[in-house]
Amino acid sequence: MSMSWLRRGFLLSMLALASVALIACSSDDEETTSVSTADSAASGESTLAKVQDRGILKCGISGSLPGFSQLEADGSYTGFDADYCRAVAAAVFGDATKVEFVETTGANRFETLASGEVDVLIRNTTWTLSRDSDLKQSFAAPTFYDGQGMMVKSSSPFQTLEDMDGATICVNQGTTTELNLASQFLERGLTYTALTFETTDLLQEAFLAGRCDGWTTDKSGLASRRGVYPEGPDALRILAVTMSKEPLGPLTRHGDDEWFDIVAWVTFGTFQAEELGVSSANVDAQIANPDSVAVALMLGVGYDGGDVTDMGLAVGPQFMQAVLQQVGNYGEIYEKNITPLGLEREGSLNALWINGGLIYSPPIR
Numbered sequence: 526m527s528m529s530w531l532r533r534g535f536l537l538s539m540l541a542l543a544s545v546a547l548i549a550c551s552s553d554d555e556e557t558t559s560v561s562t563a564d565s566a567a568s569g570e571s572t573l574a575k576v577q578d579r580g581i582l583k584c585g586i587s588g589s590l591p592g593f594s595q596l597e598a599d600g601s602y603t604g605f606d607a608d609y610c611r612a613v614a615a616a617v618f619g620d621a622t623k624v625e626f627v628e629t630t631g632a633n634r635f636e637t638l639a640s641g642e643v644d645v646l647i648r649n650t651t652w653t654l655s656r657d658s659d660l661k662q663s664f665a666a667p668t669f670y671d672g673q674g675m676m677v678k679s680s681s682p683f684q685t686l687e688d689m690d691g692a693t694i695c696v697n698q699g700t701t702t703e704l705n706l707a708s709q710f711l712e713r714g715l716t717y718t719a720l721t722f723e724t725t726d727l728l729q730e731a732f733l734a735g736r737c738d739g740w741t742t743d744k745s746g747l748a749s750r751r752g753v754y755p756e757g758p759d760a761l762r763i764l765a766v767t768m769s770k771e772p773l774g775p776l777t778r779h780g781d782d783e784w785f786d787i788v789a790w791v792t793f794g795t796f797q798a799e800e801l802g803v804s805s806a807n808v809d810a811q812i813a814n815p816d817s818v819a820v821a822l823m824l825g826v827g828y829d830g831g832d833v834t835d836m837g838l839a840v841g842p843q844f845m846q847a848v849l850q851q852v853g854n855y856g857e858i859y860e861k862n863i864t865p866l867g868l869e870r871e872g873s874l875n876a877l878w879i880n881g882g883l884i885y886s887p888p889i890r
């Protein structure tokens with residue numbers, strides 16, 4: 526056996542060992558969960574055609590996160606994410622009510638999308654490289670720029686993460702939260718024990734029972750659940766620290782660019798409408814007599830007696846009309862759902878870019 530074969534044999538056994546280590550580590554890292562893109566993506570079937578044939582959009586949400594997606598007593602869903610599901614339905618059907626909401630957990634959401642059980646996932650989900658490349662899913666555009674926080678009992682002494690050395694932290698499974706918690710504590714030289722839960726309801730039970738010192742997730746998620754905490758919001762305190770970047774937004778499966786474009790441009794359309802001052806209150810007047818060429822292009826109407834420009838989106842040039850009439854622009858969706866959580870938009874990353882934030886639409890033209 527030559528030296529090069531010996532070396533190759535050594536390298537192969539190291540690779541085999543490394544893959545065993547990866548499998549062993551996979552239980553605490555959802556990014557290694559195998560997800561099949563078998564259904565519509567691989568078969569090349571158009572998601573738009575499937576949605577149109579079915580007559581209803583299947584939208585994956587959480588369902589237990591007030592302000593984002595929440596099941597109400599009358600069986601309806603409210604929230605920012607639920608409204609983005611409605612916006613996509615309005616663009617496809619001209620009817621924002623044509624949505625079947627499918628509740629997903631942090632751990633099963635990607636498989637639910639990959640298998641074709643839902644057409645789009647709009648569930649406080651963070652855009653990361655591995656979700657694009659490993660899970661083969663595409664993020665349309667961030668609709669809410671967030672960061673990870675830590676919540677503790679108000680009666681506890683904790684003010685910083687450093688105060689929490691050795692603490693037990695409750696966290697949702699299959700989330701970026703789990704991964705950031707590990708890297709943040711590692712970098713700070715702190716130890717902790719993680720208790721992981723599939724749903725926030727189970728996590729809250731454990732927290733109420735005193736099984737965890739800290740509760741970590743996106744700061745918006747903490748504000749949302751603090752507001753409905755059984756002992757009242759004042760029993761909880763959110764620490765100042767922000768542990769990560771969490772750009773949240775809608776996602777679709779790889780392999781269907783036509784469908785991705787629809788979800789992306791409905792999202793951008795809500796940003797563009799706010800920037801141009803078009804809302805549910807004035808959209809009909811703007812359809813009849815648009816203020817500017819940019820408004821005419823966004824609404825798919827002619828300007829000053831001119832022709833309609835069809836930019837080739839598969840749902841036709843007027844897709845934003847029903848979105849704005851029935852759901853509203855970004856500012857309206859934010860104001861209705863997120864402002865009540867106490868999350869100030871002004872001065873935050875979620876302000877329009879013209880006001881110093883990151884909410885920015887590429888040109889609709």
Ligand SMILES: N[C@@H](CCC(=O)N[C@@H](CS)C(=O)NCC(=O)O)C(=O)O
Nearest residue numbers: 587631650651700701724725742746
């Ligand atoms: N943005 C993070 C966290 C998402 C997440 O699962 N958050 C929890 C806490 S805010 C949640 O949605 N809980 C609601 C539920 O249990 O359905 C991610 O994409 O991994």
